[in-house]
Amino acid sequence: MQDRRQMDLKQNIEDAQYVLVGIGAEFAQRLEPMEQDAFYASLAAQARSDAFEGQIRQYLQFHYLKRHPDKRILDAYEQLTSLLEGKDYFIVSLCTDDLIYETGLDPSRIVTPCGGWRAMQCGRECVTDQEPLVTDENVMRELLSSIDGCDGELDAIDFPVCAECSAPLWFNQISAPEYREEGYLPQWQKYTRWLMGTLNRKLCILELGVGMQFLQIIRFPFEKVAYVNQRAYFYRVHSRLYQLTEELKGKGVSVPQNPVDFLLSMGEERKDDGNH
Ligand SMILES: [Zn+2]
Structure with a gap:
């Protein structure tokens, strides 16, 4: 059975001019x-x-x-890749496992402010x-x-x-x-310019397993962007911390699920579709 939230998300991404994605600890390899x-x-x-x-x-x-490398997480990233195919997107990730760079996602559209293994x-x-x-x-x-x-x-x-x-x-x-921020700042500047361009455009925000870590990097700014932009729609996926703030009621959906499981189940739907 097709989950309505998943169908809505696909449709919402399809209709959006821009897609902003935040990835957090629930997506990281343990x-x-x-x-x-x-x-x-x-x-x-x-x-x-x-x-x-x-x-x-x-x-x-x-x-x-x-x-x-965790195969399930890589598969979930591939599912995200196909969701974002052809879209104008940007991804901010708190993960330091760098698995995201081993997928079909475009590294010029990714910023990982906590660093990783590439430098x-x-x-x-x-x-x-x-x-x-x-x-x-x-x-x-x-x-x-x-x-x-x-x-x-x-x-x-x-x-x-x-x-x-x-x-x-x-x-x-x-x-x-002595963390050297040179490692991510050029991409961060690119991200903030990109984000300015989304103002009052149809924007889909997808937050995947972000939780309460480094609130100033994803969680708070994403909520603010969703609040300010009249045409934004917010998907917050997290196994426990999925609640949306009062201001965002009506502008978003809470998905109480682990984000890797959520994306993988979308992939299964796709396979089912192919069989019919
Ligand atoms: Zn030295």
Whole structure:
């Protein structure tokens, strides 16, 4: 049976001139399974009280996410990709797993202000002529293969280091010391310009599993945009925090469901359609 909310969403996106998407923690790949995995647990134990424990923990997460990406989440992104096909959209995501960049979604229409795994940085304020961010894919690849071949020995892993101070690099994420915002600011500027262009245009807002984390990045501004724009329509999908504010009653729909499940169930509908 076709869920009415899903049909409405498809129709609403189809009719909209612009689609604004916010993605939050319920869409992120969980790292608990990694902690249960003997390979990673042993390396993490060896890193305990190491001077570079924070960096090493990031390296292990990076390796885990690249080697074991969550298939369900990737499939949900593909479903989102087909929903947004041909539309003028922008996506703001709080996720740092970077799975979104491994899908058919257009990276020039995505901003991830909490960072991810596409750049590294020093954790100190190095005075340097060098670029503050290391984006060389070879550095990432070498780190991955070094962990692949470490045979469970932390000492066998080659850490990527800062060219200036030789300290192991951090990934460019909000959890890193001295987080370098250069990693996302160019896209953020593009996003704010795009958002200005949606004023009083038919705008569909789709918030997927955002919750109460970093309220100033998605939740509050999206509510404001929906309130100010007379032609906006708001879909808030979250397993627990799906309520819309009083001001938005009549301008939106609450979907009390996990956003990955929600999108995957739309994909199943599509497959069913194909069979008839
Ligand atoms: Zn440095």
